[in-house]
Amino acid sequence: MPPLPLYLQIADQYQRIIHAGGLKRGDRFPSIRHIMQTQQVSMSTAVQACHVLEDWGLLRAKPRAGYFVENTDAHQPVASGLRPAANDTTAKPQQDLSQRYDGLHQFISEWMAKAEQYPVSIDFMTAVAAPRSYPTAQLNRAAASVLRQHPDILTTFARRYGHPKLRTVLARRSAERGMTLQAGDLTITHGCIEALNLALRAVCSKGDVVAVESPTFYGVLQALEAQGLQPLEIPTSAEHGLSLDALEMALDSQQPPVRAVICMPTLHNPLGCSMSDANKEALVALCRRYQVPLIEDDIYAQTSAEHVHSKPAKAWDSDGSVIYCSSLNKILAPGLRLGWMAAGRWQARVEMLKYSQSRYLDELGQLTAATFMDSQAYDRYLARFQARLQQLRQRAVQAIAQHFGNQVQMLDPTGGMMLWLRLPDHVPALQLSQLALEQGVLTSPGPMFSSKPRMAHFLRMSFGAVSEEQIEQGIAILAECMARLAAAPTSH
Amino acid sequence: MPPLPLYLQIADQYQRIIHAGGLKRGDRFPSIRHIMQTQQVSMSTAVQACHVLEDWGLLRAKPRAGYFVENTDAHQPVASGLRPAANDTTAKPQQDLSQRYDGLHQFISEWMAKAEQYPVSIDFMTAVAAPRSYPTAQLNRAAASVLRQHPDILTTFARRYGHPKLRTVLARRSAERGMTLQAGDLTITHGCIEALNLALRAVCSKGDVVAVESPTFYGVLQALEAQGLQPLEIPTSAEHGLSLDALEMALDSQQPPVRAVICMPTLHNPLGCSMSDANKEALVALCRRYQVPLIEDDIYAQTSAEHVHSKPAKAWDSDGSVIYCSSLNKILAPGLRLGWMAAGRWQARVEMLKYSQSRYLDELGQLTAATFMDSQAYDRYLARFQARLQQLRQRAVQAIAQHFGNQVQMLDPTGGMMLWLRLPDHVPALQLSQLALEQGVLTSPGPMFSSKPRMAHFLRMSFGAVSEEQIEQGIAILAECMARLAAAPTSH
Structure with a gap:
């Protein structure tokens, strides 16, 4: 068997400590910084080790507080690998959240599972607009009118092709x-x-x-x-x-x-x-x-x-x-x-x-x-909707320029509801997204958008579902997180 | 190349006649009976040959009137096979209805395509009940109330898992x-x-x-x-x-x-x-x-x-x-x-x-x-719904006994909305269904329910979506069709 990757070796060390009683349920787990220093590893390796321990059910992340020891009964030997094969009918029932995404593009899956575990107050990930930007009242009236005019619509077999x-x-x-x-x-x-x-x-x-x-x-x-x-x-x-x-x-x-x-x-x-x-x-x-x-x-x-x-x-x-x-x-x-x-x-x-x-x-x-x-109400609505998105886009572009200066590069897009940011070389998007998520700010790290390790320093931000205030606040938090990351040691 | 099956040979003969001008657009096409007699083939072979010509766009079925020559420009050489392979990117755009079902369980597909081509007045195929059997008004009220209580429901991203x-x-x-x-x-x-x-x-x-x-x-x-x-x-x-x-x-x-x-x-x-x-x-x-x-x-x-x-x-x-x-x-x-x-x-x-x-x-x-x-209104509704289906089921069982006598066998089911009939050995379900469809009565021939040629003499009848009168009328038409089939020659 080839040697385990470093982060798995570290995860394995800690699971032994936990199972030996060295850390008990509810205990605060050592910080990323502490792991980096004691184990002489990079932040990336320390973070990955914690993710693995989380996957094993041994740690739980608490927003803005770090990791805590969760369940000392949980145990999965390292040698068996992280995830049971999807078709393995002898596997135990799959319970933990991360396994919801089993077997499909591991990085995307892990990030989505993680995003579900934190309370998110500012959502820069979901790529839709807020209900108030859509013609909510008009659609509700249309729906009520359809129900009146087609009283059997809910109890009739739908017709073919649409x-x-x-x-x-x-x-x-x-x-x-x-x-x-x-x-x-x-x-x-x-x-x-x-x-x-x-x-x-x-x-x-x-x-x-x-x-x-x-x-x-x-x-x-x-x-x-x-x-x-x-x-x-x-x-x-x-x-x-x-x-x-x-x-x-x-x-x-x-x-x-x-x-x-x-x-x-x-x-x-x-x-x-x-x-x-x-x-x-x-x-x-x-x-x-x-x-x-x-x-x-x-x-x-x-x-x-x-x-x-x-x-x-x-x-x-x-x-x-x-x-x-x-x-x-x-x-x-x-x-x-x-x-x-x-x-x-x-x-x-x-x-x-x-x-x-x-x-x-x-x-x-x-x-x-x-x-x-x-x-024609649709055309009038669409023009308002586009203007609203443009407003939000301009606000986001301004806030990024203000908070990040020339540290990030970005194409000013001609439409849509998202921005694609290139981060500085010393700021990995995954760590930035992780830190921001711990502050309640959800973004989409670049590696989600590729099956190759090419987008490690990119970040997608959707601004359609948030308010101007959330844009300001969220981008300020992101800038703060980036400054913290830039100050951290990056090699081991 | 192996010899073509008989029905394709016959279809090929007729397409040559049509393309040579022997039959013109709008002409009545020879009857199934005529083809059986002149070609010395079974009804099944004659019907299949007509289906092929229909698939090629050369014939069109008119309910209760037989086949008519449709489009003498349409042409597809027999040797190329009936259906282009699903992944054949060089195939022409697929236009005709029968190809909607390309590549998926051919028999089912052909029958469903055929069912779309006739005006159906009595539907014994669709396995749902009629809108009046469902709690239509109560559901409409519930929907209106949901729209009032959740005004953003149409314009908010749906939550995970349901x-x-x-x-x-x-x-x-x-x-x-x-x-x-x-x-x-x-x-x-x-x-x-x-x-x-x-x-x-x-x-x-x-x-x-x-x-x-x-x-x-x-x-x-x-x-x-x-x-x-x-x-x-x-x-x-x-x-x-x-x-x-x-x-x-x-x-x-x-x-x-x-x-x-x-x-x-x-x-x-x-x-x-x-x-x-x-x-x-x-x-x-x-x-x-x-x-x-x-x-x-x-x-x-x-x-x-x-x-x-x-x-x-x-x-x-x-x-x-x-x-x-x-x-x-x-x-x-x-x-x-x-x-x-x-x-x-x-x-x-x-x-x-x-x-x-x-x-x-x-x-x-x-x-x-x-x-x-x-x-609790749901429980009361469900009891009414079950009673209504039982009523229709009893009516269908009686009508079948009355019109078919002991010619068909059937299990009297304890519920549901369908009957499974065993036809006499000399009555193929497909021909019976085809004849009935030409009279506007849609049923599900047994071969749809198996990937083997095992169910040739079975017929499924759903009675949920029809009225008592339609049950009477539809079963009488089926019995009539069966009598006609029983009188027709069956060998070649």
């Missing part, structure tokens, strides 16, 4: 962005994430390679891993988006070959950038030339007045080779969970997979959205 | 049936079908063998096929349900080994039978002994007063090895699309797969259901 009225409205509004879609070309899904999953199931088989942007939305990496697909990360710049040169090289020579490309050409998550029209057109042509389906995720475009009429890549799709995926979660109503897709030549297969996987959506939500989106 | 109130009510009510579940043990899903899919994804990998009842719910066969899993059909009797002897033999000796068992122990679909308590307990013990997860589908139990307090197999699950799946679609509100599951030791993995696949459900529907189910 409600015709919603499909019609979405098709009509997609024309405003240069797409020529009919209602019959659309499938309504449970959010954009189901659309992306269905697109992958339709065009890929287990083991296939899928080209993704680097960085990319972590949900894409999770979906790939859950379906047994391999991400191939294509360099993506914060100015121009996906590198077409790099993609072409991959399409040309990658073995095993690339079976699909997933891309967010407009208001990319997490970068916030958009590809030019010329590059979108070239992307579609490139994928067509190599006969590889392009899966387009377009959920953020309409969060910005500047992009509300921008064309998605799908607008250049002449032969059905682009699978367009979008949703109303960001721009209209996160609580309705409505996504949609236009799967082109794979529509038949997508519809059958959708039927087989989850049947059709309830119609109350679909008709509520369709009723509102069919009116 | 709404706590619904999980609590479901856990509490599951205690009435002998299950000891906490709210935290439950995951809310998009109908039972998503629960079954998640269960399979959690415990199986592509290529694995899954034991299923024979016959079984066609949605199970579709889910298996869509996930690349292999069904192993275990003999299942209309009196006692799944054969435990046969299952034990399969668990003992099947290679590759059985990785999961899917079972409907109470009010089986389509058989309508229930296993005894002793057999349910033995089933759980058997699966535990072989360390194979048991996936239980329990959606029909509460459709019957006789079974409302019956225990599911999960009640005997002491170590989390039963994945319990259920839904409110049958017993409360088909339009809410609410399912739920208690995945035992696989809960962590199921929750992550659910997150990765479709995130969480909208909360308006969840709170609406929870509000109503939390009241």
Whole structure:
């Protein structure tokens, strides 16, 4: 057996101490600083060791107070590894929170599990806007009206492929962005994430390679891993988006070959950038030339007045080779969970997979959205919504400049609800996020957005769900945490 | 290349005639009887040939009038096979309806595509009750009240794992049936079908063998096929349900080994039978002994007063090895699309797969259901609902006895909303269903419920969604069709 990594050796030492009675339930556990000094290790190693002890149920983190010894009965020998295999039917029932995320992109999973364990007062992670930014009262009136006009809607079997009225409205509004879609070309899904999953199931088989942007939305990496697909990360710049040169090289020579490309050409998550029209057109042509389906995720475009009429890549799709995926979660109503897709030549297969996987959506939500989106009130709302996000974005950009000065680099995005920060080289995003989380400030550390260890010094901040005051306060706390980290020793 | 099957040879002959101008757009196509006589083939072969020509876009069926030549531009060479491979990226965009079901359990798919092409006046296929049997007005009031009390519900990000109130009510009510579940043990899903899919994804990998009842719910066969899993059909009797002897033999000796068992122990679909308590307990013990997860589908139990307090197999699950799946679609509100599951030791993995696949459900529907189910009005409603279904069931049983006499065999089920009929040996269910569909009566032919050619002379009839008058009228039409079939020649 190879030697254990350093952090596991340290975790193992401490579990022996705890089991030998050297530390009792309720005792304060040595601080990270103390572990670094006594063990002569880096902060990263000390933090990892504590995470492992937490995973084993031996420690519990208390916000702003540090770690405490939790349960001295818990015990898991180091040699068995950290996590039981997902299919191991002889494993004990899985109880602890961290195992909720078992087997899927370990870093993302660990961070999400951790985020659930702390009381969060300022949420810079959830990428939606606050209810007051959405047309809450208007949607409620629409819902009540749908219930009056369709009294059997809750007790009637939902119709196939989605409600015709919603499909019609979405098709009509997609024309405003240069797409020529009919209602019959659309499938309504449970959010954009189901659309992306269905697109992958339709065009890929287990083991296939899928080209993704680097960085990319972590949900894409999770979906790939859950379906047994391999991400191939294509360099993506914060100015121009996906590198077409790099993609072409991959399409040309990658073995095993690339079976699909997933891309967010407009208001990319997490970068916030958009590809030019010329590059979108070239992307579609490139994928067509190599006969590889392009899966387009377009959920953020309409969060910005500047992009509300921008064309998605799908607008250049002449032969059905682009699978367009979008949703109303960001721009209209996160609580309705409505996504949609236009799967082109794979529509038949997508519809059958959708039927087989989850049947059709309830119609109350679909008709509520369709009723509102069919009116001019929707356009007026959208303009207000975009202005509100712009306001919050400007406030966040200002606060970052004020608190961080030139220590962080950031592209001032033209829309969306997130910022992508490059931290100084001596500040690892994970430690910064961890420290901030202990202060109740939740962010998304860069490593969530890549399957490679490339984004260690980046941080995504969403500002849609918070107030101006929270932006000020949260960014001040982040700056404080960064100063503390910068003062700490970093080598061992 | 092997010789083409007879029906394809005949289809090919006719497409040549059509393309040569021998039959023009709008012309009436020769009748099934004519094809049988001139080509000296069975009705089955003639019908299949017409289906193929329909798939190619050359024929269109008109209810009660036969086939007409549709589009003489449509053409697909026989040698290329009927269906483009699902992953064939060079295939033309898929337009025609039958291809919606491409690649998933061909027989089921073809029948569902066909059912969409005819105007149906009496629906014996959809297995839900009519809106008037459900508590429509009470649910609407509950929904309106939820909207008033939670004005931000449509514009707030849904919380994880399902709404706590619904999980609590479901856990509490599951205690009435002998299950000891906490709210935290439950995951809310998009109908039972998503629960079954998640269960399979959690415990199986592509290529694995899954034991299923024979016959079984066609949605199970579709889910298996869509996930690349292999069904192993275990003999299942209309009196006692799944054969435990046969299952034990399969668990003992099947290679590759059985990785999961899917079972409907109470009010089986389509058989309508229930296993005894002793057999349910033995089933759980058997699966535990072989360390194979048991996936239980329990959606029909509460459709019957006789079974409302019956225990599911999960009640005997002491170590989390039963994945319990259920839904409110049958017993409360088909339009809410609410399912739920208690995945035992696989809960962590199921929750992550659910997150990765479709995130969480909208909360308006969840709170609406929870509000109503939390009241005693729910119990009173359920008793009325069960009585109504019993009324319809009795009417259907009487009508069948009256119109078919002893020509069909049927188990008089103790609950549920379906009957499973055994037709005479000279009456193939598919032809009977096809003839009836042409008269506007939709049924589910037996072959949908098996991946083997075993159920050719069975028919499932659901009676929940129809009125007494429709039961009378529909069964009379079925009897008429059967008489016509019995008079037709059956060999070639």
